[in-house]
Amino acid sequence: MKNSREKVPLWGCVYGRFQPFHDGHLEYVLRAWQRCERLIVGITVADPTAVRKEDASPHRHEPASNPFTYFERLQMIRDTLLAEGLKARDFGIVPFPVHDPGLIGHYVPEGTTHFVRVYSRWEEEKVRRLRDEGFPVEVLDPGEEKKVSGIQVRCLMRESLPWDHLVPRCAAEVVRRILAEDPSRLQAPSSRSPSR
Numbered sequence: 001m002k003n004s005r006e007k008v009p010l011w012g013c014v015y016g017r018f019q020p021f022h023d024g025h026l027e028y029v030l031r032a033w034q035r036c037e038r039l040i041v042g043i044t045v046a047d048p049t050a051v052r053k054e055d056a057s058p059h060r061h062e063p064a065s066n067p068f069t070y071f072e073r074l075q076m077i078r079d080t081l082l083a084e085g086l087k088a089r090d091f092g093i094v095p096f097p098v099h100d101p102g103l104i105g106h107y108v109p110e111g112t113t114h115f116v117r118v119y120s121r122w123e124e125e126k127v128r129r130l131r132d133e134g135f136p137v138e139v140l141d142p143g144e145e146k147k148v149s150g151i152q153v154r155c156l157m158r159e160s161l162p163w164d165h166l167v168p169r170c171a172a173e174v175v176r177r178i179l180a181e182d183p184s185r186l187q188a189p190s191s192r193s194p195s196r
Contacts, residue, residue, distance in 0.1 A: 008035055008036050008037060009035075009036045009037070009111070009112070009113040009136075010036070010037050010038060010109075010111075011036060011037070011038055011039075011040060011108065011109050011111070011112040011113070012032050012033070012035055012036030012037075012038070012039050012040070012112065012113045012114075012115055013032075013039070013040040013041075013042055013096075013108050013112045013113070013114045013115065014028055014029055014032045014039065014040075014041055014042070014114075014115050014116075015041065015042030015043070015044055015096040015098065015114075016028075016042075016043075016044060017043070017044050017045050017065075017066065017073075017150065018043060018068075018073045018076065018077060018150075019045075019065060019066055019067060019068055019073070019150045019154065020068055020073070020076055020150065020153060020154075020167060020171055020174075020175050021073060021076040021077050021080060021167070021168065021171040022148045022149075022150065022153050022166050022167045022168075022171070023147075023148050023166055023167065023168060024146060024147050024148035024149070025077075026080060026084070026168050026171075027147075028115075028117055028140070029041060029077075029081065030084065031115075031140055031141070032115035032140065033086065033090070033091070035113075035115065035138070036113060036115075038089070038090060038091065038092070039090065039091045039092075040091070040092050040093075040094055040107075040108050040112065041077055041081075041091060041092070041093045041094075042093075042094055042095070042096025042098075042107065042108070043070055043073050043074065043077070043093065043094070043095055043096055044096045044097075044098045044099075045066050045070075046070040046095030046096070046097075047070075047095070048063070048066060050097070050099060050100070051066070051099065052099050064154075064186075065150075065151075065154070067154065067185050067186050068175075068178065068185075070095060072174060072178055074093050075174045076168075076170070076171035076174045076175070077093055077171070078093060079170035079171065079173070079174060080168040080169075080170040080171050082170075083168070083169065083170045084168075094107045094108070095107060098126060098129070101129040101130065101132070101133050102133065104130070104133060104135070105133070108135075111136070112135060112136075113135075113136045113137070113138055114130045114135050114136065114137045114138070115137075115138050115140050116130070116137060116138070116139055116140065117139070117140050117141060117144070117146075118139050118142065119145075119146045127139065148166050152166070153166050153167060154186060157175075157179070157186050158186045158187070164176075
């Protein structure tokens with residue numbers, strides 16, 4: 001529960017690719033939500049045509065690293081947060097142009113506190129970009145190790161191994177529906193059927 005005696009910012013923001021939205025993401029979102037009145041969840045790589053290669057995270061631009069669309073990820077996040085007891089008024093979900101930080105102000109209110117977890121050079125770079133744009137940034141749980149990764153979950157999915165224990169129930173339901181409709185979704189683009 002939020003500490004009412006502690007002054008918290010009106011708006012906070014977390015963001016990521018959420019490919020898919022897994023338990024580590026949920027814990028990150030809930031941790032940040034405790035530190036603000038309302039939370040914005042930014043989804044990066046909302047427009048796959050605008051993705052650029054990043055030296056600090058060389059795999060993030062590859063199609064195999066981004067199998068789910070913006071809308072599919074929005075469904076995973078929205079359904080999960082509502083199931084966790086958040087109300088629709090508690091959060092918003094927006095595209096987040098991490099590759100073009102000058103545009104971030106079009107998606108989040110001025111003065112929004114950005115909550116970031118730093119696990120690698122890439123997260124350090126994101127903190128720098130946000131601060132360069134004048135946003136307040138709070139690093140959550142510095143030095144903590146990542147417990148679940150999207151790479152790990154996608155690998156398990158591709159190998160038809162159990163993965164849903166790493167993903168919130170509502171997000172797993174969305175993923176299962178997507179994979180039932182398009183079983184080739186997690187394959188590399190060159191190995192997908194020509195109809196996709």
